[in-house]
Amino acid sequence: MRVLGIETSCDETAAAVVDDGRIVRSSVVSSQVDLHARYGGVVPELAGRAHVELFTQVVAEALAAAGLSGGDGVGGAGGDSGSSGGRGSSGRAPVDAVAATCGPGLIGSLLVGVSGAKGLAMSWGVPFVGVNHLEGHLFASVIEEPDLGWPLVVLLVSGGHTLLVEMRGPGDYRLLGQTIDDAAGEAYDKVARYLGLGYPGGPVVDRIAATGDPTAFAFPRAMMDGSYDFSFSGLKTSVVRTVERHPDAATEDVAASFQEAVVDVLVAKARRAVVEIGAKGLCIGGGVAANSLLRQRVAEAAAGLDVPAYLPSLAMCTDNAAMVAAAGSWRLAHDGPSPLSLGADPNLFLPLMA
Ligand code: KG4
């Protein structure tokens, strides 16, 4: 089963070819970070238009990198300037199915991927399958691990989401907790913006925090009362108040203290979930899973509990289409194809079991 995955839920235009749900033959990610950086965050209108411009080229690159030609569907149009290697159209479908993120995300961005994927699936005569972006992140957390024991506790932390999930197997999820306000990545981005560090904030805060004193400021750790839910908006406000009171504070110290507070809360809750569930491992996923302190603390917590820590490669943490193809392969085998009438849903929830 060879699946072309397509991801356009936010500001990454991505396409990937994955065999049998886990062998990544190619994964192309075209980031729009430069486009949005001057505005300090993603501008939905610009993101949607950029996806339209990049879609054909990114798909053609993913097919070419996997050694496939574009069949009848891709090539010639848009920016496909010969990147498919001039193999020409064979008339045969290069893949067995096309999967695309259908939510959650920005509606204008999602629609580009969903419509494009349906068009390719129709022209190739192969099934189309819509994928939940969050389920994609869950697959990304485990795609690189051949021997997994279930259940796993997965901490999914991105710019749009902060979820703690019990994953009992592919497709079998129980939501333990989630943020009641800002996502963890959103807190990084907002604090970085306030500190004048640019967008996206996570990588730069991560970098400068390494040279700061994490004990310089005692920022609040919210909802440490036994709940699995998270709250980061008070922390963000506390950073602002602190900098107002200490205008000479070193930015590195503020960043390090902020990061310490975020990671403390994330790891404490994930750790407790592993103990209470008796989980066989602790995974992280989403863009914030690229954070160096979080990775270190998750590894230490898992080692202390004598369970494996699954830390995906950085390319699998941030948005990519290999995770969409992997989740799509499983959904296709489990539920069959999606109808071509399937729309994009900006508020799609993770499909949960009882
Ligand atoms: O998963 P992702 O690529 O996109 C969403 O679905 O949101 O996550 C992007 C988020 C941004 O908020 C970014 O600041 C954050 O992940 N991020 C990080 C790091 N790298 C990316 N946060 C903390 N530390 C990092 N190293």
Ligand code: ZN
């Ligand atoms: Zn994401």
